[in-house]
Amino acid sequence: MDLDQSKEDFYAKRKNRNFWLAICLGGFILVIFLVTIAKLSNGGMIEGFDHTLRPSISKE
Amino acid sequence: MSRSAVENEITLIEASTQDYIALLKFRVMRLAIFTAGVAILIAPGSINPVVAIGSLICIGIGAGAAGALNMWWDADIDSIMIRTATRxxxxxxxxxxxxxxxxLFLTFFSVIFLGLFANYLSAFLLAGTIAFYIVIYxxxxxxxxxxxxxxxxxxxxxxxVIGWAVTTNSIGLESILMFLLIFLWTPPHFWSLCLMTKSDYSKSRIPMLTETHGEGKTKRQILFYSVLLLLPSFVISFTSIGGLFYLISMVALNVVFLSLALGLNGFDQGIVLLRGKGERQLFLYSIFYLFAHxxxxxxxxxxxxxxxFYSDLVRILVWI
Structure with missing residues (x-):
């Protein structure tokens, strides 16, 4: 394989890898957003430090 | 050597996306996602589907991280074995x-986000699983x-067990039984693979049972674990996640598993069904067996x- 071809292959692989990394990051942001919405829409009695519902602090 | 000749010798090596995906051991990852996913679904209590999917992604990434770390440590023996030389x-x-x-990045990422998405117990279990796989195994x-x-x-x-903890924030009897099912399934599954690829393991000097104790002992051990395997699947039938449908099906699945293990040990005289069955059949069937369960x-x-109606019927049968 000559150097030009090798360089071309090098950049093609890097471009492809960066593309999929961007997709993964985008997907990750979407998952965080959706989980946040889901947790908040569970409503009300959520304790701050670990975002977990605590029946012990419900209004009843 | 002239400059152009030197340039012709140079090749730039850059890892592709596929290479990084291969590091994750996709088959192992798939099994972890599937079994954890089923546990999340069948565990008592409710979980938001989005949280469940987010948690499942974390478990899958954690399994992939363990695969990558395993390949890092085992690179020397991977290069010797034909099966793993192309990793x-x-x-x-x-x-x-x-x-x-x-x-390491994927390990920290998956554990932290599982803790935030689901609960600390499941995150702790995921961290423990990765640590056990890498350090102990x-x-x-x-x-x-x-x-x-x-x-x-x-x-x-x-x-x-992690999947069960995601939904319930606890470790129940049912999740321990599912753990035992896979735990007792692993030796016959893996040893039948070793019997197929024994020359590979002898080259790498890994003390597999086929190398240290021979084929006969390995086959007897496969039979031993195939008998033990009956226990968790039978007990599962009478728990909250089991039932009549599972009980009947699991009997059929275990009969075939046991028959193949018996056939492997030469107990196939007069049993037409078993004749000529070997380690390959047992290996392939073991994959189907776990999936089917x-x-x-x-x-x-x-x-x-x-x-x-079915739910009531099962309750009555368990009570009888």
């Missing part, structure tokens, strides 16, 4: 350091004892969910 590190596509940083047991995969199999058996558990859950 990214021995093939020279990814360096050991790249695999190590990739694996890969670094310590694998190159020292022929019982490496018996004890090391615990890490592969933990995903349903978890599909049945899912089927049982859906039957109870959509048919209250």
């Amino acid at each position: 990214p590190i021995p093939a020279g596509k990814i360096t050991g350091d790249q695999a190590l940083s990739f694996g 890969t670094m310590f047991l694998k190159r020292r004892t022929p019982h490496n995969i018996v004890i090391g199999g615990a890490s592969g058996a933990l995903p349903p 978890f599909v049945l558990l899912m089927g049982e859950f859906l039957l109870k969910f959509f048919s209250p």
Whole structure:
């Protein structure tokens, strides 16, 4: 394989890898957003430090 | 050598996306996602589907991280065995350091986000599973004892326990039984693979049972674990996740498993069904066996969910 071809292959692989990394990051942001919405829409009695519902602090 | 000749010798090596995906051991990852997913679904209590999917992604990434770290540590023996010589590190596509940083990053990422998405118990279990697989199995047991995969199999058996913890924030009897099912399934599954690829293991000097104790002993051990395997699947039938449909199906599945293990040990005289069955058949059937068990558990859950009559029937039968 000559150097030009090798360089071309090098950049093609890097471009492809960066593309999929961007997709993964985008997907990750979407998952965080959706989980946040889901947790908040569970409503009300959520304790701050670990975002977990605590029946012990419900209004009843 | 002229400059152009030197340039012709130079090749720039850059890892592709596929190489990084190969580091994740996709088959192991798939098994972890599937068993954990079933456990999340069938566990009592409710979980938001988005949270469940987010947690499942974390469990899958954690399993992949363990695969990458395993490949980093085992690169020397991977290059010797035909089955593993084409993996990214021995093939020279990814360096050991790249695999190590990739694996560590994914480990921290998956554990932290599982803790935030689900609960701390499941995050702790995921961290424990990865640590057990890498430190206890890969670094310590694998190159020292022929019982490496018996004890090391615990890490592969933990995903349903993590899945159960995601939904319930606890470790129930049912999740322990699912753990035992995979734990006792691993030795016959893996040893039948070893019997198929024994020359590979002798080259790498890993003390597999086939090398240290011979084929006869390995086959007897396969039979021993195939008998033990009956226990968790039978007990599961009488728990909240089991039922009549599962009980009948699991009997059929175990009869075939046991028959193949008996056939492997030469107890096939006069039994037409078993004649000529070997380690390859047992290996392929073991994959189907585990898959079928978890599909049945899912089927049982859906039957109870959509048919209250079936649910009542199961309750009466268990009571009798």
